[in-house]
C-alpha cells in the first residue's frame with residue numbers, strides 16, 4: 436500500500452530525528468539523506484513479490500502528489516483523476532453489491548501488505564483506521580469522514596452505489612492526492628472484496644444502515 440510506504444519512511448525519519456533529542460544534544464537534527472531512506476525502504480521489501488518491489492518507485496500520480504505535497508494545482512488534479520479513473524475496472528456482471536457480512540469482516544481486517552506478513556496473506560481494507568462505519572464499533576480513526584448510515588442517507592441510489600465502488604477501487608479517481616489507499620488499482624483488494632464492502636455500505640440489512 437502506498438500509505439504503508441509513506442508511513443515506513445516517516446517512521447524512519449522520525450527515528451533519526453529523535454536520536455539527538457533523546458541524547459540531550461543541543462545540535463539540530465540533520466535531515467535524512469534521501470538515498471539512505473530509499474535504501475532503507477528497499478531493504479524492508481526483501482520477501483515481497485516483484486510486483487510489490489515495483490511499488491517502491493512512485494507512479495506518475497504519486498510523483499505529482501509528492502512534488503506538490505498533496506496540494507496539487509487544478510490542472511494537475513484533473514490529470515490525476517482522469518488517469519486514475521481509467522484504471523477502474525467495473526464488475527463485468529454490472530453488479531456492485533456483494534455480501535455485507537463478508538464486507539464487515541474486510542472493513543475490520545487490517546492485515547496484509549506489510550513486509551512481516553506471509554506472502555499468501557489475504558489483505559483486509561482496514562477501513563476503521565480512518566472511518567466510523569457501524570455504530571457498535573467504537574474504535575475508529577477520523578482521518579476520513581464518518582460512513583455511518585452511508586447507504587440509508589443516499590436512499591440506496593444506484594449512482595451512489597457505483598460511486599462508492601469507484602471510490603474504493605481508486606480513491607484518486609474521485610479526489611486527487613487522497614489519503615485513502617487505491618485498493619483496487621493497487622491490487623490490495625479483489626473485485627469481490629470491493630463488492631462486499633459496497634454491500635456493507637449499501638445493504639439495508641447492514642449494521643452501517645441501522
Ligand code: HEC
Pocket residue numbers: 438542560561562563564565566578579580582599602603606610613614615616618632
Ligand atoms: C488512510 C485513511 C483511509 C482508509 C484506510 C480508508 N479511507 Fe475512505 N476516505 C479517506 C478520506 C480522507 C476520505 C475523504 C475523501 C478523500 O480525501 O478522498 C475518504 C472517503 C471515503 C468515501 C467517500 C465518502 C463521501 O464523502 O461520500 C468512501 C465511500 C470511503 N472512503 C470508503 C472507504 C472504505 C470502504 C475503506 C476500506 C476499504 C476506506 N474508505 C479506507 C481515508 C481513508
